[in-house]
Amino acid sequence: MMKVYIQTDIEGVAGVTFFDRHEDTISNYHHRQRMRRLLTQEVNAAVKASFDKGADVVLVNDNHGNSYNILFEELDSRCEILHGRASTQPFWLQDIDDGFDIMVLVGMHAMGGTEGANLPHSKWILNDGEIYLSEASMAAAIAGYYGVKTVFVSGDDHITQEVADKVPGIVTGVVKKALGPYFARSKMPHAAQNIIYEGVCKGIEKQKDIEPYILKAPFSLNLLESEGHIPPFEKILDEDIKGDDLVDVFKRTLDSFPWNNFGMKHVDGFRYLGT
Ligand SMILES: [Zn+2]
Numbered sequence: 239m240m241k242v243y244i245q246t247d248i249e250g251v252a253g254v255t256f257f258d259r260h261e262d263t264i265s266n267y268h269h270r271q272r273m274r275r276l277l278t279q280e281v282n283a284a285v286k287a288s289f290d291k292g293a294d295v296v297l298v299n300d301n302h303g304n305s306y307n308i309l310f311e312e313l314d315s316r317c318e319i320l321h322g323r324a325s326t327q328p329f330w331l332q333d334i335d336d337g338f339d340i341m342v343l344v345g346m347h348a349m350g351g352t353e354g355a356n357l358p359h360s361k362w363i364l365n366d367g368e369i370y371l372s373e374a375s376m377a378a379a380i381a382g383y384y385g386v387k388t389v390f391v392s393g394d395d396h397i398t399q400e401v402a403d404k405v406p407g408i409v410t411g412v413v414k415k416a417l418g419p420y421f422a423r424s425k426m427p428h429a430a431q432n433i434i435y436e437g438v439c440k441g442i443e444k445q446k447d448i449e450p451y452i453l454k455a456p457f458s459l460n461l462l463e464s465e466g467h468i469p470p471f472e473k474i475l476d477e478d479i480k481g482d483d484l485v486d487v488f489k490r491t492l493d494s495f496p497w498n499n500f501g502m503k504h505v506d507g508f509r510y511l512g513t
Pocket of ligand 1: 247248249301302303
Protein backbone atom coordinates (compact mmCIF):
# COMPACT_ATOMS: atom_id res chain seq x y z
CA MET A 239 0.00 0.00 0.00
CA MET A 240 1.60 3.28 -1.09
CA LYS A 241 0.00 6.64 -0.41
CA VAL A 242 1.24 9.84 -2.06
CA TYR A 243 0.39 13.38 -0.96
CA ILE A 244 0.86 16.05 -3.65
CA GLN A 245 1.16 19.58 -2.27
CA THR A 246 0.62 22.22 -4.95
CA ASP A 247 1.06 25.93 -5.52
CA ILE A 248 0.84 27.91 -8.74
CA GLU A 249 3.75 30.38 -8.67
CA GLY A 250 6.30 27.70 -9.55
CA VAL A 251 4.46 26.38 -12.59
CA ALA A 252 6.13 26.86 -15.99
CA GLY A 253 4.43 29.77 -17.74
CA VAL A 254 3.36 31.52 -14.52
CA THR A 255 5.51 34.63 -14.13
CA PHE A 256 3.38 37.11 -12.19
CA PHE A 257 0.82 37.04 -9.40
CA ASP A 258 -2.92 36.63 -9.96
CA ARG A 259 -4.55 39.92 -10.77
CA HIS A 260 -7.83 39.99 -8.96
CA GLU A 261 -9.59 42.70 -10.94
CA ASP A 262 -12.57 40.99 -12.47
CA THR A 263 -12.00 41.60 -16.15
CA ILE A 264 -12.39 39.25 -19.10
CA SER A 265 -8.67 39.34 -19.91
CA ASN A 266 -7.71 38.52 -16.30
CA TYR A 267 -10.23 35.69 -16.27
CA HIS A 268 -8.71 34.17 -19.40
CA HIS A 269 -5.19 34.60 -18.10
CA ARG A 270 -6.08 32.92 -14.79
CA GLN A 271 -7.78 30.05 -16.61
CA ARG A 272 -4.66 29.48 -18.72
CA MET A 273 -2.45 29.43 -15.62
CA ARG A 274 -4.86 27.08 -13.85
CA ARG A 275 -4.80 24.71 -16.81
CA LEU A 276 -0.97 24.70 -16.79
CA LEU A 277 -1.05 23.95 -13.05
CA THR A 278 -3.59 21.18 -13.58
CA GLN A 279 -1.44 19.59 -16.28
CA GLU A 280 1.70 19.69 -14.11
CA VAL A 281 -0.26 18.12 -11.24
CA ASN A 282 -1.58 15.46 -13.61
CA ALA A 283 2.00 14.59 -14.57
CA ALA A 284 2.83 14.04 -10.89
CA VAL A 285 -0.35 12.02 -10.33
CA LYS A 286 0.36 9.79 -13.34
CA ALA A 287 3.95 9.21 -12.22
CA SER A 288 2.74 8.26 -8.74
CA PHE A 289 0.29 5.67 -10.06
CA ASP A 290 2.79 4.38 -12.64
CA LYS A 291 5.22 3.78 -9.76
CA GLY A 292 2.70 1.82 -7.74
CA ALA A 293 0.72 4.33 -5.68
CA ASP A 294 -2.62 3.06 -4.38
CA VAL A 295 -3.83 6.44 -3.13
CA VAL A 296 -2.90 9.91 -4.42
CA LEU A 297 -4.25 12.94 -2.59
CA VAL A 298 -3.78 16.39 -4.17
CA ASN A 299 -3.88 19.55 -2.07
CA ASP A 300 -4.96 22.64 -4.06
CA ASN A 301 -3.09 25.06 -1.82
CA HIS A 302 -2.61 28.30 -3.74
CA GLY A 303 -4.55 31.38 -2.63
CA ASN A 304 -8.18 30.58 -2.11
CA SER A 305 -7.66 26.82 -2.64
CA TYR A 306 -9.76 26.50 -5.76
CA ASN A 307 -7.34 26.69 -8.68
CA ILE A 308 -6.92 23.22 -10.15
CA LEU A 309 -9.47 22.46 -12.89
CA PHE A 310 -11.26 19.71 -11.02
CA GLU A 311 -12.92 18.18 -14.08
CA GLU A 312 -9.57 17.91 -15.91
CA LEU A 313 -7.70 16.13 -13.12
CA ASP A 314 -6.70 12.46 -13.35
CA SER A 315 -9.80 10.57 -12.26
CA ARG A 316 -7.83 8.20 -10.00
CA CYS A 317 -6.77 10.81 -7.43
CA GLU A 318 -8.67 12.84 -4.86
CA ILE A 319 -8.33 16.55 -4.21
CA LEU A 320 -8.55 18.85 -1.19
CA HIS A 321 -10.00 22.19 -2.23
CA GLY A 322 -12.58 24.74 -1.23
CA ARG A 323 -12.81 28.29 -0.11
CA ALA A 324 -10.83 28.61 3.10
CA SER A 325 -7.30 27.76 2.14
CA THR A 326 -5.63 27.04 5.45
CA GLN A 327 -8.62 25.75 7.36
CA PRO A 328 -8.96 23.44 9.09
CA PHE A 329 -5.29 22.73 8.38
CA TRP A 330 -2.75 23.71 5.74
CA LEU A 331 -1.90 20.08 4.97
CA GLN A 332 -5.33 18.65 5.63
CA ASP A 333 -5.53 14.87 6.05
CA ILE A 334 -1.79 14.26 6.04
CA ASP A 335 -0.88 11.58 8.55
CA ASP A 336 1.58 8.77 9.09
CA GLY A 337 -0.38 6.56 6.70
CA PHE A 338 1.23 8.47 3.81
CA ASP A 339 4.59 7.37 2.44
CA ILE A 340 5.55 10.09 -0.02
CA MET A 341 5.20 13.87 -0.32
CA VAL A 342 5.56 15.51 -3.75
CA LEU A 343 5.79 19.29 -4.16
CA VAL A 344 4.58 20.84 -7.45
CA GLY A 345 4.61 24.51 -8.51
CA MET A 346 6.64 25.80 -5.56
CA HIS A 347 8.10 29.32 -5.21
CA ALA A 348 11.07 30.66 -3.27
CA MET A 349 10.75 32.21 0.18
CA GLY A 350 10.24 35.94 0.56
CA GLY A 351 13.29 38.07 -0.15
CA THR A 352 15.11 35.49 -2.29
CA GLU A 353 17.28 37.50 -4.65
CA GLY A 354 16.50 36.87 -8.32
CA ALA A 355 13.72 34.34 -7.67
CA ASN A 356 10.39 34.24 -9.50
CA LEU A 357 7.43 35.36 -7.31
CA PRO A 358 9.16 34.91 -3.93
CA HIS A 359 7.01 35.39 -0.81
CA SER A 360 6.38 33.91 2.66
CA LYS A 361 9.39 33.21 4.86
CA TRP A 362 8.96 31.11 7.97
CA ILE A 363 11.39 32.13 10.67
CA LEU A 364 12.21 29.47 13.21
CA ASN A 365 13.95 30.20 16.51
CA ASP A 366 14.66 33.81 15.53
CA GLY A 367 16.59 32.97 12.42
CA GLU A 368 18.23 29.66 13.29
CA ILE A 369 16.48 28.38 10.19
CA TYR A 370 14.31 29.94 7.49
CA LEU A 371 11.75 27.93 5.57
CA SER A 372 9.79 28.48 2.37
CA GLU A 373 6.24 27.21 2.05
CA ALA A 374 7.80 24.23 0.25
CA SER A 375 10.33 23.31 2.92
CA MET A 376 7.70 23.90 5.64
CA ALA A 377 5.46 21.39 3.84
CA ALA A 378 8.42 18.97 3.80
CA ALA A 379 8.91 19.54 7.54
CA ILE A 380 5.24 18.90 8.34
CA ALA A 381 5.42 15.76 6.22
CA GLY A 382 8.61 14.78 8.04
CA TYR A 383 6.83 15.15 11.39
CA TYR A 384 4.55 12.32 10.24
CA GLY A 385 7.47 10.29 8.90
CA VAL A 386 6.53 11.10 5.30
CA LYS A 387 9.43 11.51 2.86
CA THR A 388 9.48 14.41 0.41
CA VAL A 389 10.98 12.93 -2.75
CA PHE A 390 10.36 15.60 -5.40
CA VAL A 391 10.00 19.37 -5.76
CA SER A 392 9.33 21.46 -8.88
CA GLY A 393 9.54 25.20 -9.44
CA ASP A 394 12.21 27.66 -10.46
CA ASP A 395 15.95 27.17 -9.95
CA HIS A 396 15.88 28.96 -6.56
CA ILE A 397 13.19 27.03 -4.70
CA THR A 398 14.45 23.68 -5.97
CA GLN A 399 17.93 24.56 -4.65
CA GLU A 400 16.63 25.61 -1.22
CA VAL A 401 14.66 22.40 -0.74
CA ALA A 402 17.53 20.27 -2.07
CA ASP A 403 19.86 21.88 0.49
CA LYS A 404 17.49 20.84 3.30
CA VAL A 405 16.40 17.43 2.01
CA PRO A 406 19.45 15.47 0.80
CA GLY A 407 18.72 13.19 -2.12
CA ILE A 408 15.43 14.81 -3.12
CA VAL A 409 14.85 14.92 -6.89
CA THR A 410 14.32 18.42 -8.27
CA GLY A 411 12.49 19.53 -11.40
CA VAL A 412 13.46 22.98 -12.64
CA VAL A 413 10.66 24.02 -14.99
CA LYS A 414 11.83 27.61 -15.37
CA LYS A 415 14.88 29.72 -14.76
CA ALA A 416 14.03 32.82 -12.74
CA LEU A 417 15.20 36.07 -14.29
CA GLY A 418 13.56 38.35 -11.73
CA PRO A 419 10.44 38.51 -9.58
CA TYR A 420 8.09 38.70 -12.59
CA PHE A 421 10.19 37.32 -15.42
CA ALA A 422 11.44 33.86 -16.27
CA ARG A 423 12.79 31.59 -18.98
CA SER A 424 10.20 28.78 -18.97
CA LYS A 425 10.16 25.28 -20.39
CA MET A 426 7.26 24.61 -22.75
CA PRO A 427 4.27 22.97 -21.03
CA HIS A 428 4.87 19.44 -22.30
CA ALA A 429 8.58 19.65 -21.47
CA ALA A 430 7.81 20.89 -17.95
CA GLN A 431 5.23 18.13 -17.46
CA ASN A 432 7.77 15.59 -18.65
CA ILE A 433 10.37 16.90 -16.19
CA ILE A 434 7.79 16.46 -13.41
CA TYR A 435 6.70 13.00 -14.58
CA GLU A 436 10.28 11.72 -14.82
CA GLY A 437 11.29 13.42 -11.56
CA VAL A 438 8.42 11.99 -9.52
CA CYS A 439 9.12 8.52 -10.94
CA LYS A 440 12.79 8.84 -9.99
CA GLY A 441 11.96 10.22 -6.54
CA ILE A 442 9.65 7.33 -5.76
CA GLU A 443 12.21 4.83 -7.08
CA LYS A 444 14.92 6.19 -4.79
CA GLN A 445 12.75 6.80 -1.72
CA LYS A 446 14.92 4.47 0.35
CA ASP A 447 17.83 6.90 -0.08
CA ILE A 448 15.82 9.90 1.17
CA GLU A 449 15.09 10.63 4.84
CA PRO A 450 12.00 12.46 6.10
CA TYR A 451 12.85 16.12 6.73
CA ILE A 452 12.63 16.46 10.51
CA LEU A 453 13.08 19.69 12.48
CA LYS A 454 14.27 19.46 16.07
CA ALA A 455 12.38 20.98 19.04
CA PRO A 456 12.00 23.41 20.73
CA PHE A 457 10.21 25.66 18.24
CA SER A 458 9.59 29.39 18.21
CA LEU A 459 7.77 30.20 14.98
CA ASN A 460 6.71 33.28 13.05
CA LEU A 461 6.17 34.29 9.43
CA LEU A 462 7.91 37.12 7.60
CA GLU A 463 5.89 38.94 4.97
CA SER A 464 5.82 42.35 3.38
CA GLU A 465 3.39 44.66 1.70
CA GLY A 466 3.27 43.73 -1.97
CA HIS A 467 5.96 41.06 -1.41
CA ILE A 468 8.67 43.71 -1.57
CA PRO A 469 11.36 43.93 1.15
CA PRO A 470 11.66 44.72 4.01
CA PHE A 471 9.98 41.63 5.42
CA GLU A 472 8.52 41.83 8.90
CA LYS A 473 7.11 39.37 11.42
CA ILE A 474 3.35 38.91 10.98
CA LEU A 475 2.74 38.11 14.66
CA ASP A 476 3.85 40.37 17.52
CA GLU A 477 5.00 37.31 19.47
CA ASP A 478 6.40 34.04 18.15
CA ILE A 479 4.34 30.92 18.77
CA LYS A 480 6.31 28.51 20.95
CA GLY A 481 6.27 24.81 21.81
CA ASP A 482 7.92 21.42 21.36
CA ASP A 483 5.45 19.84 18.95
CA LEU A 484 5.92 21.16 15.42
CA VAL A 485 2.40 20.54 14.16
CA ASP A 486 0.83 22.00 17.30
CA VAL A 487 3.04 25.09 17.00
CA PHE A 488 2.33 25.35 13.30
CA LYS A 489 -1.44 25.05 13.74
CA ARG A 490 -1.47 27.67 16.49
CA THR A 491 0.60 29.97 14.25
CA LEU A 492 -1.83 29.55 11.35
CA ASP A 493 -4.77 30.18 13.67
CA SER A 494 -3.15 33.43 14.80
CA PHE A 495 -2.93 34.96 11.34
CA PRO A 496 -5.52 37.67 10.76
CA TRP A 497 -6.56 36.20 7.39
CA ASN A 498 -7.36 32.75 8.76
CA ASN A 499 -10.21 31.38 10.88
CA PHE A 500 -12.67 31.56 8.05
CA GLY A 501 -15.06 29.36 9.98
CA MET A 502 -16.99 32.23 11.55
CA LYS A 503 -16.13 34.93 9.06
CA HIS A 504 -17.54 36.02 5.74
CA VAL A 505 -16.35 34.04 2.74
CA ASP A 506 -16.94 35.66 -0.65
CA GLY A 507 -19.42 38.01 1.01
CA PHE A 508 -21.59 35.25 2.45
CA ARG A 509 -21.76 34.07 6.01
CA TYR A 510 -20.57 30.50 6.40
CA LEU A 511 -23.31 29.55 8.86
CA GLY A 512 -26.57 30.68 7.26
CA THR A 513 -27.51 33.28 9.87
ZN1 LIG B 1 0.62 30.47 -4.18
